[in-house]
Amino acid sequence: MTTAPRPALSAETAAPGGGPRDPRPGAGPAARAARLRPRRRGYEAVSGWLFVAPAVVLFAVMGLYTVGYGFLLSFAQWNGFAAHWTWVGIQNYKDLLWADPRYAPRVQHAALHTLYVMLAVPALTVLVSFPLAVLLNSARRMQTLLRSVYFVPYVTSGIAVFFAWQYILQPDGAINTLLKSVGMGSLSQPQGWLGNPHTALPTMIVVTVWGAVPVAMLMYLTGLQSIDRSVLEAAQLDGAGWWRTNFSVVWPLVRPITAIVVLLNLRDSLQGFQTFLVMTNGGPGDHTNVLGLEAYRLAFLMDLDPTLGLASALGWLLFAAALVIALINLRVLRSRT
CATH class of the missing domain: 1.10.3720.10 (MetI-like)
Structure with a gap:
């Protein structure tokens, strides 16, 4: 008893390893790489932020906080030792320019x-x-x-x-x-x-x-x-x-x-x-x-x-x-x- 030969897989239906390709949509290597690409980009973004986080924190503390603190202090009276400021508004600027x-x-x-x-x-x-x-x-x-x-x-x-x-x-x-x-x-x-x-x-x-x-x-x-x-x-x-x-x-x-x-x-x-x-x-x-x-x-x-x-x-x-x-x-x- 003879059996009919199995038809050869075409290029469209053959997988890269020689086996049959999964006919389901989105199941090929290119599709899997496309799905993984956004995830990889997310990992790269997170790792990048982790690397620059110490510099950003240091700048925020030593730069932005100090600048903001100094700006608020310019509207107050303080000797550096008292527990609280005395808010005077723009009086400091007036005293420096003409008032005092x-x-x-x-x-x-x-x-x-x-x-x-x-x-x-x-x-x-x-x-x-x-x-x-x-x-x-x-x-x-x-x-x-x-x-x-x-x-x-x-x-x-x-x-x-x-x-x-x-x-x-x-x-x-x-x-x-x-x-x-x-x-x-x-x-x-x-x-x-x-x-x-x-x-x-x-x-x-x-x-x-x-x-x-x-x-x-x-x-x-x-x-x-x-x-x-x-x-x-x-x-x-x-x-x-x-x-x-x-x-x-x-x-x-x-x-x-x-x-x-x-x-x-x-x-x-x-x-x-x-x-x-x-x-x-x-x-x-x-x-x-x-x-x-x-x-x-x-x-x-x-x-x-x-x-x-x-x-x-x-x-x-x-x-x-x-x-x-x-x-x-x-x-x-x-x-x-």
């Missing part, structure tokens, strides 16, 4: 000094760092060594540098000694350059510029090295000399870098106070007091008076001023591009 004769004059003088620093430091930093970058870019020998030498002020410990400047600027310091040795003793300062009310703030501006030049110079140097050499060669073929090439061709090309340098120095001049704290502590008198230093004093140097709210309010005023400066700078950049 104990704080308003000091804040106004500090704001004036800060304005001088904000105008002088960015301008001097650009005037010094751009020519230095041009000279370093054109140097054929020892360029790396010179770049390192000029960058030393930025990588040196700030406190040590500030104390070294204090020693140099003393009545018997290096600057007065040098002036006397070259017959210019009339320009020396018997009180020291930081002890004379007329020279203290300009001297602090010079020290601040000295610390800001290295980063600005390196930024300019990076921009100069990215300029196409054919542009400079074309200017030279047209008869442009060294000065004409650098200030009519190179300077407009590095204008975005100039905007960044100015913005960074404006921010540091507005909010920075470490140099003033270490070198002068606002003296002599209040001739080098700036807004950042005044906020520090209100927060930590006013005994047990409830001035933490005033310090927080002054900090938020500084933040608002920095935000306005950043928006203006962004608008200027967009209008020139």
